Amino acid sequence: MNNPLLEEQIRESFLNSSMMKIHLIGLAAISFMIFLFYPTQPLSYFLARSVEPEMFNIAVYTIFAFMAYLSVKTSIFNIHEAAIIGLKEWSDFGKLPGYRYLRGLLAYGLFYTAFLNLLFLPCLLVSASVSGIAPANFLAILAVLYLFTMDIYLAGTLLFVLFGKPYWFLTLILWFSLVVTVLIIPLMLSAKLPFLLFIELQKSTNVSSDIRLPIAIFLIAAFLLIFSARLAIFQFDRSRDGR
Amino acid sequence: MGKRLITAFMAFLSLFYCTADTLDFDAVIGFNNLYKRDIWTPLNIRLQNSGSSLSGELVIITDNSSIASEQIRIYRRPVDLPSGSEKVLSLSIPAGIINREIECYFESEGTILFDEIMDLKQKGVRENFILSVSPYPDLNIKSDHPVLQNRIIAYPHPDLLPESFSAYDSVDIISIRRELFEQLNNRQFEAIRSWASGGGVLIVWGGKSPVPFARDYLPGKIEGLTKGNVLTGLDKYTSVPMNRMAIPEGERIELPGIGITGAAKYSGRGLLLFVPFDYSVAHGEWNGFVDFWDFIARSATPDRSLESAMDEPLSLEEYIALFDQSGFSYPGRVNAALMLFLWVSLIVSLMIFLKLRIKKPRIHLYISGQLVLMILLPLAIGYMLFSDRFRNDAFVLDLNTIYQMGFSDSAFLYKDILVGSSGRTANSISFTDSTEGIILRKDRENLTLYYKPELEIRDIALASWSSRIFRMKDSVQSFCDAEFATDQKGSISLTVHNKSDYYLNETAILYKGMFYRFNPLMPGSAETKLLEGEISEKPFFRNSLFNVMTERLFPSLSATDGPVFIAAIKEDPENISFTLDSWKKNTWSLIITEARRRGIE
Numbered sequence: 001m002n003n004p005l006l007e008e009q010i011r012e013s014f015l016n017s018s019m020m021k022i023h024l025i026g027l028a029a030i031s032f033m034i035f036l037f038y039p040t041q042p043l044s045y046f047l048a049r050s051v052e053p054e055m056f057n058i059a060v061y062t063i064f065a066f067m068a069y070l071s072v073k074t075s076i077f078n079i080h081e082a083a084i085i086g087l088k089e090w091s092d093f094g095k096l097p098g099y100r101y102l103r104g105l106l107a108y109g110l111f112y113t114a115f116l117n118l119l120f121l122p123c124l125l126v127s128a129s130v131s132g133i134a135p136a137n138f139l140a141i142l143a144v145l146y147l148f149t150m151d152i153y154l155a156g157t158l159l160f161v162l163f164g165k166p167y168w169f170l171t172l173i174l175w176f177s178l179v180v181t182v183l184i185i186p187l188m189l190s191a192k193l194p195f196l197l198f199i200e201l202q203k204s205t206n207v208s209s210d211i212r213l214p215i216a217i218f219l220i221a222a223f224l225l226i227f228s229a230r231l232a233i234f235q236f237d238r239s240r241d242g243r
Numbered sequence: 244m245g246k247r248l249i250t251a252f253m254a255f256l257s258l259f260y261c262t263a264d265t266l267d268f269d270a271v272i273g274f275n276n277l278y279k280r281d282i283w284t285p286l287n288i289r290l291q292n293s294g295s296s297l298s299g300e301l302v303i304i305t306d307n308s309s310i311a312s313e314q315i316r317i318y319r320r321p322v323d324l325p326s327g328s329e330k331v332l333s334l335s336i337p338a339g340i341i342n343r344e345i346e347c348y349f350e351s352e353g354t355i356l357f358d359e360i361m362d363l364k365q366k367g368v369r370e371n372f373i374l375s376v377s378p379y380p381d382l383n384i385k386s387d388h389p390v391l392q393n394r395i396i397a398y399p400h401p402d403l404l405p406e407s408f409s410a411y412d413s414v415d416i417i418s419i420r421r422e423l424f425e426q427l428n429n430r431q432f433e434a435i436r437s438w439a440s441g442g443g444v445l446i447v448w449g450g451k452s453p454v455p456f457a458r459d460y461l462p463g464k465i466e467g468l469t470k471g472n473v474l475t476g477l478d479k480y481t482s483v484p485m486n487r488m489a490i491p492e493g494e495r496i497e498l499p500g501i502g503i504t505g506a507a508k509y510s511g512r513g514l515l516l517f518v519p520f521d522y523s524v525a526h527g528e529w530n531g532f533v534d535f536w537d538f539i540a541r542s543a544t545p546d547r548s549l550e551s552a553m554d555e556p557l558s559l560e561e562y563i564a565l566f567d568q569s570g571f572s573y574p575g576r577v578n579a580a581l582m583l584f585l586w587v588s589l590i591v592s593l594m595i596f597l598k599l600r601i602k603k604p605r606i607h608l609y610i611s612g613q614l615v616l617m618i619l620l621p622l623a624i625g626y627m628l629f630s631d632r633f634r635n636d637a638f639v640l641d642l643n644t645i646y647q648m649g650f651s652d653s654a655f656l657y658k659d660i661l662v663g664s665s666g667r668t669a670n671s672i673s674f675t676d677s678t679e680g681i682i683l684r685k686d687r688e689n690l691t692l693y694y695k696p697e698l699e700i701r702d703i704a705l706a707s708w709s710s711r712i713f714r715m716k717d718s719v720q721s722f723c724d725a726e727f728a729t730d731q732k733g734s735i736s737l738t739v740h741n742k743s744d745y746y747l748n749e750t751a752i753l754y755k756g757m758f759y760r761f762n763p764l765m766p767g768s769a770e771t772k773l774l775e776g777e778i779s780e781k782p783f784f785r786n787s788l789f790n791v792m793t794e795r796l797f798p799s800l801s802a803t804d805g806p807v808f809i810a811a812i813k814e815d816p817e818n819i820s821f822t823l824d825s826w827k828k829n830t831w832s833l834i835i836t837e838a839r840r841r842g843i844e
Contacts, residue, residue, distance in 0.1 A: 015594075027586075031586070031587055038580075121621040125624050126628065138629075
């Protein structure tokens with residue numbers, strides 16, 4: 001771990017007591033919710049009536065909302081509770097070049113989003129199995145979920161880099177806009193949107209081709225976000241050097 | 244300016260001429276727009292083309308979605324409408340309690356020629372129907388008569404009688420004049436025949452024609468309807484003289500004080516009645532009708548085998564219990580809770596462990612270890628949840644699909660039972676020992692028959708779920724006759740008679756583990772062939788699905804002594820392409836006929 005920011009993030013943010021509490025309480029709550037909503041009839045009961053069990057949808061959207069919140073919070077607040085160090089502080093005191101700073105943020109983002117997805121993976125597995133989601137479709141949903149959380153983290157990172165300081169309202173706005181986008185837009189538009197993927201991919205008969213476009217969109221979004229963040233840091237470096 | 248205006252006006256007129264009123268559309272749902280709700284319902288659509296020839300698709304969309312589930316069904320039927328033609332298309336569609344409207348449009352070369360929305364509000368009734376098909380449409384049954392308990396009378400035009408047996412779900416009794424009965428088209432006739440053998444009561448009234456019956460009735464044929472003694476006092480109403488005593492004892496309709504008035508034959512769960520009087524003429528003068536309807540009221544069983552397959556009118560529990568053997572590893576609620584609890588505990592432990600190591604220099608190693616554990620354990624859980632080794636769940640009849648067509652791509656005719664299934668869980672699923680043979684959807688497009696010859700399916704209580712599984716034995720047996728003969732040299736010749744209406748172009752013979760080619764068979768034709776020529780150890784149908792089906796059935800088919808004739812039909816009996824959001828539909832069936840020995844020549 002040769003990036004000091006990454007190490008700092010893990011020690012101060014990831015292993016921070018309150019973050020751990022949030023993770024564990026979230027996991028326990030979602031597990032309990034699955035127990036609560038667990039269908040009382042076997043899958044065949046639903047299929048016999050041409051009804052699809054909603055367990056997976058409930059689980060995946062709740063987990064998504066929770067993961068989105070944590071990703072945004074982590075990326076915008078950067079290091080949690082301990083000294084929240086903005087870009088300027090790192091630059092002034094850490095003597096860390098901008099690109100290493102960004103690399104640290106991205107590495108932590110990769111790690112943290114992977115951790116979040118793995119954390120809720122058993123919940124998703126259980127709900128998928130009782131909702132009759134085929135393994136290939138499940139893996140596709142998982143891939144989309146990971147990329148989605150990663151993009152959200154990157155969006156938060158970009159905001160953090162742009163503003164230079166953490167603002168709680170940024171977390172709120174970003175998270176709220178995401179949740180609204182994911183939950184409300186499918187109700188208004190019936191076209192195939194990336195946000196509908198969790199539902200579309202459950203029914204997809206040709207997962208490998210159906211997932212290409214959304215993955216491409218998410219990857220392009222990720223690159224654009226990284227590029228923008230890099231640009232912002234480059235501008236910051238230039239202004240600092242010029243100072 | 245004036246020229247422009249005139250040009251625009253002419254263009255507008257020509258546009259109007261091209262589009263307006265070239266296609267006339269009229270739809271009747273149920274019986275005279277009266278239908279029972281939550282059941283398959285007939286929909287007759289009349290299309291009249293007064294313009295140039297049209298070719299396109301009639302599309303019908305029913306939306307029975309509720310909050311809990313989405314049930315949008317789209318029915319498409321290709322239609323050719325030559326200039327000046329008129330066609331009546333008969334379909335059966337689900338009309339649920341939630342249905343408020345049915346959308347119907349005709350699409351030709353990407354243009355929608357009309358788009359009608361039929362309002363269904365408050366038209367669905369709870370009662371079953373008595374259909375009276377007669378030019379004198381009044382049964383004159385008193386409103387408090389027991390036969391009208393939970394039943395209402397509808398008087399449909401014979402041309403509008405549905406052509407699919409499923410559309411008769413809501414009908415308990417059909418009372419039809421004999422001449423009209425014999426004028427029904429083949430599809431209508433077969434539909435009524437299937438309906439009656441499944442539990443309907445069909446009453447055919449004598450009518451005026453004295454000619455012998457042009458058609459056999461249902462699987463059972465009423466005997467004794469030969470010329471002979473005529474009923475005293477009723478002869479003026481009788482067009483088909485009836486020798487009452489020639490009717491077998493068990494098939495007489497005997498009314499108290501009147502004596503024998505007709506013949507009745509039970510067919511499966513259905514009942515066929517022939518009464519040689521003209522109902523409309525005799526009714527005014529004969530007071531035996533009340534007793535007659537009493538007899539019918541007693542005979543018409545309220546518990547019919549062909550109930551709706553929509554939503555949940557009947558219990559499927561026994562069937563589910565049979566095919567959904569939740570094994571120990573299938574995560575029940577408690578198992579799932581336990582699993583998740585263990586997972587939460589593990590994560591707590593790992594996090595505490597990491598917290599304790601927070602000051603250690605190589606924290607990333609611990610974290611990597613944690614991530615590896617978090618990958619490996621869900622992998623194991625996923626394997627247990629999704630692997631067919633641990634999972635025995637999830638197979639049920641694909642009710643709506645089977646019901647819609649009688650056959651479906653997810654249904655399979657096994658022995659005398661039409662079994663169907665649907666599912667979208669795992670790519671391969673193993674069956675428990677109680678399962679003998681069943682078709683599964685292997686993926687969205689492919690089906691596989693899983694078959695275990697050593698097991699029996701007979702234990703299923705058919706009566707309890709016969710609404711979901713149709714006994715097709717009679718119709719299967721009547722598809723083909725096959726006989727074989729062995730000459731002194733030991734050569735085998737096989738004669739197959741195609742009694743069905745299907746052109747059998749995919750045919751094969753299985754004999755002693757080898758497949759022989761057989762000639763295509765036109766409807767009604769017979770072919771004889773020596774068992775020689777191309778031989779294969781595997782079936783060679785052009786359609787791989789048939790090959791798979793035949794191969795799966797191979798153990799039981801090859802156990803027979805004589806040759807087995809196999810024919811594959813892949814056609815749509817109603818020419819409807821059925822699409823549901825989740826699957827596409829193709830209809831197929833496999834006819835298997837064991838050849839009888841004709842004797843040594």
